[in-house]
Amino acid sequence: MLKIDRLSTSYKTIHGDVRVVNNLDFTINDNEIFGIAGESGCGKSTLLKALYDIIDFPMQVDSGRVILSGEKEGNPFHFETGEIRKTWWNNISYVPQAAQSVMNPITHLRNQFLDSIPESQRKNETKKQTLERCAAYLKELDLSPDLLGAYPFQLSGGMRQRVIIALATFMSPNVVLADEPTTALDVVVQRGILMMLMRLQRQLKNTLVLVSHDMGVHYQITNRMGIMYSGSFVELGKTEDIFSDPIHPYTEMLIGALPRVGDKSQKAGIPGRPPALTNPPPGCRFAPRCPKAKEICHRQCPEFVEVRPGRFAACHMLGKEGI
Ligand code: SF4
Numbered sequence: 339m340l341k342i343d344r345l346s347t348s349y350k351t352i353h354g355d356v357r358v359v360n361n362l363d364f365t366i367n368d369n370e371i372f373g374i375a376g377e378s379g380c381g382k383s384t385l386l387k388a389l390y391d392i393i394d395f396p397m398q399v400d401s402g403r404v405i406l407s408g409e410k411e412g413n414p415f416h417f418e419t420g421e422i423r424k425t426w427w428n429n430i431s432y433v434p435q436a437a438q439s440v441m442n443p444i445t446h447l448r449n450q451f452l453d454s455i456p457e458s459q460r461k462n463e464t465k466k467q468t469l470e471r472c473a474a475y476l477k478e479l480d481l482s483p484d485l486l487g488a489y490p491f492q493l494s495g496g497m498r499q500r501v502i503i504a505l506a507t508f509m510s511p512n513v514v515l516a517d518e519p520t521t522a523l524d525v526v527v528q529r530g531i532l533m534m535l536m537r538l539q540r541q542l543k544n545t546l547v548l549v550s551h552d553m554g555v556h557y558q559i560t561n562r563m564g565i566m567y568s569g570s571f572v573e574l575g576k577t578e579d580i581f582s583d584p585i586h587p588y589t590e591m592l593i594g595a596l597p598r599v600g601d602k603s604q605k606a607g608i609p610g611r612p613p614a615l616t617n618p619p620p621g622c623r624f625a626p627r628c629p630k631a632k633e634i635c636h637r638q639c640p641e642f643v644e645v646r647p648g649r650f651a652a653c654h655m656l657g658k659e660g661i
Contacts, residue, residue, distance in 0.1 A: 373560030
Protein backbone atom coordinates (compact mmCIF):
# COMPACT_ATOMS: atom_id res chain seq x y z
CA MET A 339 0.00 0.00 0.00
CA LEU A 340 1.16 3.50 -0.77
CA LYS A 341 -0.17 6.16 1.56
CA ILE A 342 0.29 9.80 0.69
CA ASP A 343 -0.05 11.62 3.97
CA ARG A 344 -0.75 15.39 3.62
CA LEU A 345 2.16 15.75 1.21
CA SER A 346 3.34 19.14 -0.04
CA THR A 347 6.44 19.64 -2.17
CA SER A 348 8.01 22.67 -3.78
CA TYR A 349 10.98 23.73 -5.89
CA LYS A 350 13.51 26.27 -4.74
CA THR A 351 13.86 29.05 -7.30
CA ILE A 352 15.55 32.46 -7.34
CA HIS A 353 12.07 33.93 -6.82
CA GLY A 354 11.43 31.83 -3.71
CA ASP A 355 9.84 28.42 -3.15
CA VAL A 356 7.25 27.37 -5.71
CA ARG A 357 4.65 24.92 -4.36
CA VAL A 358 3.98 22.20 -6.93
CA VAL A 359 2.20 19.50 -4.91
CA ASN A 360 -0.27 20.88 -2.44
CA ASN A 361 -1.35 18.92 0.66
CA LEU A 362 -2.29 15.68 -1.10
CA ASP A 363 -3.84 13.04 1.12
CA PHE A 364 -4.93 9.75 -0.40
CA THR A 365 -4.16 6.05 -0.55
CA ILE A 366 -3.22 3.79 -3.44
CA ASN A 367 -4.31 0.21 -2.78
CA ASP A 368 -2.62 -3.11 -3.35
CA ASN A 369 -3.44 -4.84 -6.61
CA GLU A 370 -4.84 -1.87 -8.51
CA ILE A 371 -3.88 0.35 -11.44
CA PHE A 372 -4.12 3.91 -10.24
CA GLY A 373 -3.96 6.74 -12.77
CA ILE A 374 -2.86 10.33 -12.26
CA ALA A 375 -4.16 12.64 -14.99
CA GLY A 376 -3.99 16.34 -15.77
CA GLU A 377 -2.47 18.87 -18.12
CA SER A 378 1.29 19.40 -18.40
CA GLY A 379 2.67 21.31 -15.46
CA CYS A 380 -0.07 20.29 -12.99
CA GLY A 381 2.43 18.52 -10.72
CA LYS A 382 1.81 14.87 -11.63
CA SER A 383 5.44 14.01 -12.44
CA THR A 384 6.61 15.82 -9.30
CA LEU A 385 4.14 13.75 -7.28
CA LEU A 386 5.52 10.59 -8.86
CA LYS A 387 9.07 11.65 -7.96
CA ALA A 388 7.97 12.14 -4.37
CA LEU A 389 6.38 8.66 -4.38
CA TYR A 390 9.68 7.23 -5.61
CA ASP A 391 11.67 9.33 -3.15
CA ILE A 392 13.67 11.15 -5.84
CA ILE A 393 13.75 14.29 -3.77
CA ASP A 394 16.85 16.06 -4.96
CA PHE A 395 17.59 19.79 -5.04
CA PRO A 396 15.85 22.00 -6.08
CA MET A 397 12.84 19.82 -5.15
CA GLN A 398 11.96 19.58 -1.46
CA VAL A 399 9.24 18.12 0.75
CA ASP A 400 7.61 20.95 2.71
CA SER A 401 5.35 18.76 4.82
CA GLY A 402 3.81 15.31 4.99
CA ARG A 403 5.26 12.01 3.84
CA VAL A 404 4.79 8.98 1.64
CA ILE A 405 4.46 5.59 3.33
CA LEU A 406 5.19 2.39 1.45
CA SER A 407 4.14 -0.68 3.41
CA GLY A 408 3.12 -4.24 2.78
CA GLU A 409 4.46 -7.75 2.75
CA LYS A 410 6.74 -9.57 0.39
CA GLU A 411 7.45 -13.30 0.54
CA GLY A 412 6.01 -13.36 4.06
CA ASN A 413 8.17 -10.45 5.29
CA PRO A 414 6.40 -7.22 6.27
CA PHE A 415 8.04 -3.94 5.22
CA HIS A 416 7.48 -0.28 6.01
CA PHE A 417 9.37 2.63 4.44
CA GLU A 418 8.71 6.35 4.59
CA THR A 419 9.92 9.36 2.62
CA GLY A 420 13.71 9.48 2.94
CA GLU A 421 13.96 5.67 3.26
CA ILE A 422 12.02 4.49 0.21
CA ARG A 423 15.07 4.62 -2.03
CA LYS A 424 16.62 1.82 0.08
CA THR A 425 14.07 -0.51 -1.48
CA TRP A 426 14.21 0.64 -5.11
CA TRP A 427 13.74 -2.23 -7.58
CA ASN A 428 12.84 -4.66 -4.81
CA ASN A 429 9.59 -3.20 -3.39
CA ILE A 430 9.12 -0.20 -5.66
CA SER A 431 10.39 0.59 -9.14
CA TYR A 432 10.09 3.34 -11.72
CA VAL A 433 9.48 3.41 -15.46
CA PRO A 434 10.52 6.85 -16.72
CA GLN A 435 9.08 8.79 -19.62
CA ALA A 436 12.18 8.42 -21.79
CA ALA A 437 13.82 5.05 -21.30
CA GLN A 438 17.14 6.23 -22.70
CA SER A 439 17.46 8.71 -19.83
CA VAL A 440 18.01 5.89 -17.32
CA MET A 441 20.05 3.58 -19.54
CA ASN A 442 23.79 3.85 -19.69
CA PRO A 443 24.44 4.33 -23.44
CA ILE A 444 27.90 2.75 -23.37
CA THR A 445 27.16 -0.51 -21.60
CA HIS A 446 25.33 -3.67 -22.62
CA LEU A 447 21.84 -4.23 -21.27
CA ARG A 448 23.09 -7.26 -19.36
CA ASN A 449 25.12 -4.91 -17.13
CA GLN A 450 22.09 -2.69 -16.58
CA PHE A 451 20.16 -5.72 -15.35
CA LEU A 452 23.02 -6.84 -13.08
CA ASP A 453 23.42 -3.31 -11.67
CA SER A 454 19.75 -3.15 -10.76
CA ILE A 455 19.79 -6.39 -8.75
CA PRO A 456 21.33 -5.94 -5.31
CA GLU A 457 23.78 -8.65 -4.19
CA SER A 458 21.35 -9.58 -1.42
CA GLN A 459 18.74 -10.45 -4.03
CA ARG A 460 20.98 -12.66 -6.13
CA LYS A 461 20.14 -15.70 -3.99
CA ASN A 462 23.83 -16.83 -3.86
CA GLU A 463 23.85 -17.09 -7.64
CA THR A 464 26.83 -16.53 -9.88
CA LYS A 465 26.52 -13.67 -12.38
CA LYS A 466 25.95 -16.28 -15.08
CA GLN A 467 23.00 -17.76 -13.19
CA THR A 468 21.49 -14.31 -12.57
CA LEU A 469 21.80 -13.52 -16.27
CA GLU A 470 20.12 -16.82 -17.09
CA ARG A 471 17.22 -15.74 -14.90
CA CYS A 472 17.15 -12.37 -16.73
CA ALA A 473 17.11 -14.14 -20.11
CA ALA A 474 14.28 -16.42 -18.97
CA TYR A 475 12.31 -13.40 -17.75
CA LEU A 476 12.75 -11.58 -21.08
CA LYS A 477 11.49 -14.70 -22.84
CA GLU A 478 8.47 -14.83 -20.54
CA LEU A 479 7.68 -11.29 -21.67
CA ASP A 480 8.01 -12.29 -25.35
CA LEU A 481 11.31 -10.42 -25.65
CA SER A 482 14.45 -11.95 -27.10
CA PRO A 483 17.11 -12.94 -24.54
CA ASP A 484 19.66 -11.70 -27.12
CA LEU A 485 18.69 -8.18 -26.04
CA LEU A 486 21.00 -8.63 -23.06
CA GLY A 487 23.93 -8.36 -25.45
CA ALA A 488 22.68 -5.14 -27.06
CA TYR A 489 23.48 -1.50 -26.36
CA PRO A 490 20.50 0.83 -25.72
CA PHE A 491 21.12 2.78 -28.95
CA GLN A 492 20.62 -0.40 -30.97
CA LEU A 493 16.96 -0.61 -29.89
CA SER A 494 13.92 1.29 -31.14
CA GLY A 495 12.10 3.62 -28.71
CA GLY A 496 9.33 1.07 -28.13
CA MET A 497 11.79 -1.77 -27.54
CA ARG A 498 13.80 0.35 -25.08
CA GLN A 499 10.59 1.07 -23.18
CA ARG A 500 9.75 -2.66 -23.08
CA VAL A 501 13.23 -3.47 -21.75
CA ILE A 502 12.89 -0.80 -19.04
CA ILE A 503 9.55 -2.31 -18.02
CA ALA A 504 11.21 -5.74 -17.86
CA LEU A 505 14.00 -4.26 -15.75
CA ALA A 506 11.53 -2.48 -13.46
CA THR A 507 9.48 -5.64 -12.86
CA PHE A 508 12.24 -8.27 -12.77
CA MET A 509 12.30 -8.37 -8.97
CA SER A 510 8.48 -8.44 -8.68
CA PRO A 511 8.18 -5.10 -6.86
CA ASN A 512 4.98 -4.42 -4.92
CA VAL A 513 4.62 -1.02 -6.61
CA VAL A 514 5.58 0.08 -10.13
CA LEU A 515 5.46 3.80 -10.94
CA ALA A 516 5.22 4.69 -14.62
CA ASP A 517 5.66 8.28 -15.79
CA GLU A 518 4.07 8.87 -19.21
CA PRO A 519 5.42 5.48 -20.39
CA THR A 520 3.80 5.76 -23.83
CA THR A 521 4.42 9.40 -24.70
CA ALA A 522 6.19 9.93 -28.02
CA LEU A 523 5.40 6.39 -29.20
CA ASP A 524 3.11 5.65 -32.13
CA VAL A 525 -0.35 4.27 -31.31
CA VAL A 526 0.45 0.66 -32.18
CA VAL A 527 3.56 0.59 -30.00
CA GLN A 528 1.67 2.53 -27.34
CA ARG A 529 -1.00 -0.14 -27.20
CA GLY A 530 1.62 -2.89 -26.95
CA ILE A 531 3.29 -1.13 -23.99
CA LEU A 532 -0.04 -0.61 -22.21
CA MET A 533 -0.97 -4.27 -22.72
CA MET A 534 2.42 -5.30 -21.34
CA LEU A 535 1.96 -3.13 -18.23
CA MET A 536 -1.55 -4.52 -17.67
CA ARG A 537 -0.45 -8.10 -18.13
CA LEU A 538 2.41 -7.68 -15.67
CA GLN A 539 0.19 -6.05 -13.09
CA ARG A 540 -2.26 -8.94 -13.30
CA GLN A 541 0.55 -11.46 -13.12
CA LEU A 542 2.32 -9.86 -10.16
CA LYS A 543 -0.93 -8.73 -8.47
CA ASN A 544 0.93 -5.58 -7.47
CA THR A 545 0.16 -1.88 -7.76
CA LEU A 546 0.78 0.15 -10.89
CA VAL A 547 0.69 3.93 -10.65
CA LEU A 548 0.40 5.45 -14.08
CA VAL A 549 0.94 9.12 -14.84
CA SER A 550 -0.40 10.29 -18.18
CA HIS A 551 -1.89 13.45 -19.64
CA ASP A 552 -3.79 11.19 -22.06
CA MET A 553 -7.29 10.47 -20.72
CA GLY A 554 -7.66 7.70 -23.31
CA VAL A 555 -4.79 5.81 -21.67
CA HIS A 556 -6.50 6.07 -18.27
CA TYR A 557 -9.78 4.88 -19.73
CA GLN A 558 -8.10 1.83 -21.19
CA ILE A 559 -6.17 0.54 -18.22
CA THR A 560 -6.68 2.23 -14.84
CA ASN A 561 -9.06 1.05 -12.11
CA ARG A 562 -9.13 4.31 -10.16
CA MET A 563 -7.77 7.69 -10.99
CA GLY A 564 -7.12 11.16 -9.65
CA ILE A 565 -7.44 14.32 -11.74
CA MET A 566 -4.79 16.89 -10.84
CA TYR A 567 -5.02 20.61 -11.42
CA SER A 568 -2.42 23.11 -10.31
CA GLY A 569 -0.86 20.87 -7.67
CA SER A 570 -4.02 19.39 -6.10
CA PHE A 571 -6.53 16.69 -6.88
CA VAL A 572 -9.87 18.09 -8.04
CA GLU A 573 -11.51 14.68 -8.44
CA LEU A 574 -10.72 11.08 -7.47
CA GLY A 575 -12.65 7.85 -7.87
CA LYS A 576 -13.20 4.72 -9.93
CA THR A 577 -12.20 5.35 -13.54
CA GLU A 578 -15.44 4.00 -14.98
CA ASP A 579 -17.49 6.27 -12.68
CA ILE A 580 -15.40 9.31 -13.55
CA PHE A 581 -15.84 8.73 -17.28
CA SER A 582 -19.55 7.91 -17.07
CA ASP A 583 -20.40 10.69 -14.61
CA PRO A 584 -17.69 13.34 -14.15
CA ILE A 585 -18.39 15.59 -11.17
CA HIS A 586 -15.85 18.39 -11.40
CA PRO A 587 -16.18 20.90 -14.26
CA TYR A 588 -12.50 20.40 -15.16
CA THR A 589 -12.93 16.61 -15.42
CA GLU A 590 -16.05 17.12 -17.50
CA MET A 591 -14.17 19.38 -19.90
CA LEU A 592 -11.19 17.01 -20.13
CA ILE A 593 -13.49 14.13 -21.05
CA GLY A 594 -15.55 16.33 -23.37
CA ALA A 595 -12.40 17.27 -25.28
CA LEU A 596 -11.60 13.61 -26.08
CA PRO A 597 -11.99 12.74 -29.78
CA ARG A 598 -14.32 9.82 -30.52
CA VAL A 599 -14.32 7.58 -33.56
CA GLY A 600 -17.08 8.65 -35.97
CA ASP A 601 -17.79 11.93 -34.17
CA LYS A 602 -16.90 14.70 -36.60
CA SER A 603 -18.06 17.56 -34.38
CA GLN A 604 -15.45 20.09 -33.41
CA LYS A 605 -14.30 19.67 -29.81
CA ALA A 606 -14.43 22.79 -27.71
CA GLY A 607 -11.28 22.11 -25.67
CA ILE A 608 -10.59 23.97 -22.44
CA PRO A 609 -10.14 27.72 -22.82
CA GLY A 610 -7.09 29.42 -21.32
CA ARG A 611 -4.10 27.82 -19.68
CA PRO A 612 -3.39 26.40 -16.22
CA PRO A 613 -2.22 29.12 -13.83
CA ALA A 614 1.47 29.77 -13.24
CA LEU A 615 2.43 28.00 -10.03
CA THR A 616 4.60 31.00 -9.14
CA ASN A 617 1.48 33.15 -8.84
CA PRO A 618 -1.70 31.06 -8.61
CA PRO A 619 -5.07 32.84 -8.43
CA PRO A 620 -6.90 33.09 -5.09
CA GLY A 621 -9.82 30.76 -4.40
CA CYS A 622 -10.43 27.86 -6.76
CA ARG A 623 -7.48 27.72 -9.14
CA PHE A 624 -9.72 26.57 -11.97
CA ALA A 625 -12.02 29.60 -11.60
CA PRO A 626 -10.47 31.71 -14.42
CA ARG A 627 -11.31 28.88 -16.88
CA CYS A 628 -14.48 27.51 -15.33
CA PRO A 629 -17.82 28.20 -17.06
CA LYS A 630 -19.64 27.50 -13.77
CA ALA A 631 -17.59 29.83 -11.58
CA LYS A 632 -19.43 32.05 -9.11
CA GLU A 633 -18.22 34.91 -6.95
CA ILE A 634 -17.23 32.60 -4.05
CA CYS A 635 -14.99 30.57 -6.38
CA HIS A 636 -12.67 33.55 -6.89
CA ARG A 637 -12.02 34.10 -3.21
CA GLN A 638 -12.35 30.77 -1.39
CA CYS A 639 -10.60 27.50 -2.10
CA PRO A 640 -13.08 24.55 -2.22
CA GLU A 641 -12.39 21.60 0.05
CA PHE A 642 -11.66 18.16 -1.34
CA VAL A 643 -14.55 16.12 0.10
CA GLU A 644 -16.00 12.62 -0.24
CA VAL A 645 -19.08 13.14 -2.38
CA ARG A 646 -20.16 9.50 -2.16
CA PRO A 647 -18.27 6.39 -1.00
CA GLY A 648 -14.92 6.33 -2.75
CA ARG A 649 -15.63 9.42 -4.83
CA PHE A 650 -14.00 12.75 -3.99
CA ALA A 651 -14.15 16.21 -5.55
CA ALA A 652 -13.31 19.83 -4.78
CA CYS A 653 -15.93 22.31 -6.00
CA HIS A 654 -18.14 24.92 -4.35
CA MET A 655 -21.00 24.02 -6.64
CA LEU A 656 -21.34 20.37 -5.57
CA GLY A 657 -25.06 19.61 -5.52
CA LYS A 658 -25.84 22.80 -7.46
CA GLU A 659 -25.68 23.84 -11.10
CA GLY A 660 -26.02 20.19 -12.12
CA ILE A 661 -22.61 19.33 -10.54
FE1 SF4 B 1 -15.72 25.98 -11.11
FE2 SF4 B 1 -16.23 27.17 -8.77
FE3 SF4 B 1 -16.23 24.54 -8.94
FE4 SF4 B 1 -13.94 25.87 -9.12
S1 SF4 B 1 -15.27 25.77 -7.33
S2 SF4 B 1 -14.59 24.20 -10.38
S3 SF4 B 1 -14.59 27.67 -10.22
S4 SF4 B 1 -17.65 25.93 -9.97
